[in-house]
Amino acid sequence: MTAFHLVTLGCKVNQCEAEALAQAWEERGFRRTDDPAEAETALVSLCAVTARAVRDGRQIVRRMGREFPNCKLVVTGCAAETFPEEFRDLPGVVRVVGQKSKAELADGPEDRVALNDRQAWLPLHTYHRARAVLRVQDGCSHGCSFCIVPRTRGESRSRPPAEVLAEARRLLDAGFHELVVSGINLSHYGRGGGFGDFWDLMELLETELADAWAGKARLRLSSLEPGQLDGKALRYLASSKLACPHLHLSLQSGSPLVLARMRRAHYHPDEIIDFCAELAQAWPVFGLGADLLVGFPGETQSEFERTMALAERLPLTYAHVFPYSRRPGTIAAGMEATATPSEAKSRAKALRRLTEAKRKAFLERCATLDRVDIIVQDEEGRGVSEHYASCRLQSGFRSAAARSLVRARPLGSSQGVLLAAPIGEPVS
Numbered sequence: 001m002t003a004f005h006l007v008t009l010g011c012k013v014n015q016c017e018a019e020a021l022a023q024a025w026e027e028r029g030f031r032r033t034d035d036p037a038e039a040e041t042a043l044v045s046l047c048a049v050t051a052r053a054v055r056d057g058r059q060i061v062r063r064m065g066r067e068f069p070n071c072k073l074v075v076t077g078c079a080a081e082t083f084p085e086e087f088r089d090l091p092g093v094v095r096v097v098g099q100k101s102k103a104e105l106a107d108g109p110e111d112r113v114a115l116n117d118r119q120a121w122l123p124l125h126t127y128h129r130a131r132a133v134l135r136v137q138d139g140c141s142h143g144c145s146f147c148i149v150p151r152t153r154g155e156s157r158s159r160p161p162a163e164v165l166a167e168a169r170r171l172l173d174a175g176f177h178e179l180v181v182s183g184i185n186l187s188h189y190g191r192g193g194g195f196g197d198f199w200d201l202m203e204l205l206e207t208e209l210a211d212a213w214a215g216k217a218r219l220r221l222s223s224l225e226p227g228q229l230d231g232k233a234l235r236y237l238a239s240s241k242l243a244c245p246h247l248h249l250s251l252q253s254g255s256p257l258v259l260a261r262m263r264r265a266h267y268h269p270d271e272i273i274d275f276c277a278e279l280a281q282a283w284p285v286f287g288l289g290a291d292l293l294v295g296f297p298g299e300t301q302s303e304f305e306r307t308m309a310l311a312e313r314l315p316l317t318y319a320h321v322f323p324y325s326r327r328p329g330t331i332a333a334g335m336e337a338t339a340t341p342s343e344a345k346s347r348a349k350a351l352r353r354l355t356e357a358k359r360k361a362f363l364e365r366c367a368t369l370d371r372v373d374i375i376v377q378d379e380e381g382r383g384v385s386e387h388y389a390s391c392r393l394q395s396g397f398r399s400a401a402a403r404s405l406v407r408a409r410p411l412g413s414s415q416g417v418l419l420a421a422p423i424g425e426p427v428s
């Protein structure tokens, strides 16, 4: 039986697709191995979101070619779509399949006839992590000036609601207590599909699943566009019995001028503050994360300070702060930089300091709660709460299996982690 090894970098969607391909290969009789030394083939799914991600991908492929000369490397993902020539000639690489043709790989490592579009939504039966990804959308039709994604993944495509529901049921029946509803741009869900928007999809999942699963399993929304946060969103979030009290927003900047240069002028930062204030009435405690980009071409010190002010005013509980990195082939690549690399770095540092202080304060607040519900991620008792706080189970923890849902009493926080003691047995 041909053995293969899986390597994945990048976002949840990329990981989920690679996992679905690996499961398709297993169904076709290939054997998966964690040890690349015994693999005849490796499926290497790479990311292109930053220059660094591409560089990391190249290093991984080079290292695998050097250390495992008998292993044939099949390279795919966003980096393979954007820079195929950078991978084709590396030692060990037998095939480079761009993101848009990735579904062709479902047949196995060999080059065969392309599958049709429908099969691009490869079904998942299980997942390799404690929290399963439920993929509902791919691609993006927007075109932010800094982003390479529309080139790598193409126009937005939505998975039909009935397929999403069937996959959710499969994963819940397989024992997952948390599904992470994911896409590249969830605000584009349903466009041109004739089946409603993202919030309609979430309402459908609520109607179909809440009676059987509320209290036993939960849905977490992955990154949302601020423009999606409307009255419909508020109604769903405030009433859902399945949604985790946690949002992650693609905010990028607090300056309307910078957002306009990013081609993201479809929301005003103040609207997000108002939305969070309303949401707090339904969710007294909630996690709020954000992606923030600093040092974008043209960003002045005072525009950066608007991002600092927004981060200060929002009830952020963590943030991913990125200094701008130029991506060839994007509109922003032709824009003139204003901040020097060291200025961009020091802006990122200041913003990280602020958001890190907020993260610590949030953990301290979580420590005062009566209870948190933790998805256990490993045998050491590490896991994540409904608010997306990193947790660790303490006294009385008897090695609950990864994926378990454990109710726990917070004890305090230490080194960026909420410590908690289990209450009773894991939820089944």
Ligand code: SF4
Residues within 6 Å of the ligand: 140, 141, 142, 143, 144, 147, 148, 149, 150, 184, 185, 250
């Ligand atoms: S919304 Fe903008 S940043 Fe997000 S994937 Fe689309 S183009 Fe890229």
